Amino acid sequence: MRAFSEADANAAAAMLQHWYGIATFLRCPFQPDFKDTDIGLIGVPYSGGNNIERMQYLGPRAVRNRSAAYHKAHRQFRINPFELVRVCDLGDAPMPRVLNPDLAAEDFEAWFQKVFEAGVTPVSIGGDHSITWPILRAARKARFPAPLGMIHFDSHTDAAPAFAGTRNHAAGFLLGTEDGLLDPRRTVQIGIRGHMASLELDDWAKANFARVITTEDLVEQGVEPVLREIRRIIGDGPTYLSFDLDAIDPAYAPAVANPEVNGLTVREVVQLLQGFRGGGGYRLLLPAARQRGANHRLDDQLDDGRARGLDRRFQGQESMTRARLLAFTPN
Numbered sequence: 001m002r003a004f005s006e007a008d009a010n011a012a013a014a015m016l017q018h019w020y021g022i023a024t025f026l027r028c029p030f031q032p033d034f035k036d037t038d039i040g041l042i043g044v045p046y047s048g049g050n051n052i053e054r055m056q057y058l059g060p061r062a063v064r065n066r067s068a069a070y071h072k073a074h075r076q077f078r079i080n081p082f083e084l085v086r087v088c089d090l091g092d093a094p095m096p097r098v099l100n101p102d103l104a105a106e107d108f109e110a111w112f113q114k115v116f117e118a119g120v121t122p123v124s125i126g127g128d129h130s131i132t133w134p135i136l137r138a139a140r141k142a143r144f145p146a147p148l149g150m151i152h153f154d155s156h157t158d159a160a161p162a163f164a165g166t167r168n169h170a171a172g173f174l175l176g177t178e179d180g181l182l183d184p185r186r187t188v189q190i191g192i193r194g195h196m197a198s199l200e201l202d203d204w205a206k207a208n209f210a211r212v213i214t215t216e217d218l219v220e221q222g223v224e225p226v227l228r229e230i231r232r233i234i235g236d237g238p239t240y241l242s243f244d245l246d247a248i249d250p251a252y253a254p255a256v257a258n259p260e261v262n263g264l265t266v267r268e269v270v271q272l273l274q275g276f277r278g279g280g281g282y283r284l285l286l287p288a289a290r291q292r293g294a295n296h297r298l299d300d301q302l303d304d305g306r307a308r309g310l311d312r313r314f315q316g317q318e319s320m321t322r323a324r325l326l327a328f329t330p331n
């Protein structure tokens with residue numbers, strides 16, 4: 001086995017200098033023409049689908065910045081995935097008509113179709129959760145004519161009818177099912193919890209999807225049985241993975257648009273995600289994560305918040321404050 005040399009140590013140290021050079025996701029090569037790419041990391045800096053909080057558009061830039069410090073080798077799996085497949089940053093999905101959500105969705109769909117047609121498996125970093133629906137439409141047009149399975153991490157079922165005048169962040173999974181993009185018999189949601197607008201809020205999801213796994217279900221059953229159930233539901237067909245960061249407890253990821261207490265721990269999430277590896281024949285895994293930059297460097301943000309004497313009593317307000325602090329801390 002090759003020894004870890006001084007040159008290796010120097011290269012590793014350079015990788016930690018996340019502030020050095022031009023930031024791409026995980027410091028991967030920038031390939032805006034989709035060439036020489038197996039997995040394409042894509043920013044979707046869009047928040048026009050959320051009628052409540054609208055800072056999600058800052059997510060991709062923040063993730064690029066912090067992910068530039070990530071090392072490449074996987075301690076547990078004993079692989080370097082970047083030596084196994086060509087992972088590139090394809091840039092941000094164009095959004096020339098960003099002020100109109102329906103037209104923005106059309107533009108995302110057309111561009112993602114080209115990504116799929118180029119043979120690339122996209123991993124998209126949002127953005128609000130409305131971006132999933134146009135990506136699913138693109139997947140069907142370009143490569144997956146049959147409805148896809150779905151593993152959906154979220155505290156919300158996102159299966160409401162369109163409201164606020166358009167298709168939006170809370171509607172994607174109902175729309176996707178009605179459009180025949182998703183196979184509801186192969187759709188499972190996990191992390192669902194929290195207070196409800198009405199007792200009927202989740203009825204549609206429970207009636208249509210194979211399984212809606214609440215936090216209470218996970219606590220009661222444990223990670224391993226839940227993993228087995230998800231694997232059984234998904235089977236070996238092509239499956240889309242969509243991860244809303246608010247699936248995670250606000251103690252870890254507070255700066256989300258709609259924080260809900262009693263969420264998944266990071267350890268549970270890692271166990272679940274790693275539990276999907278191998279054996280299931282997954283041909284398509286593309287997290288359309290709704291990431292907000294403020295989930296990185298949380299300690300810094302907390303310090304900034306304290307220094308400014310901000311009112312931290314109201315959790316939602318606090319989250320937005322942190323997001324703003326991250327975005328605008330140069331001052």
Ligand SMILES: [Mn+2]
Pocket residue numbers: 154155156244246247258
């Ligand atoms: Mn959510």
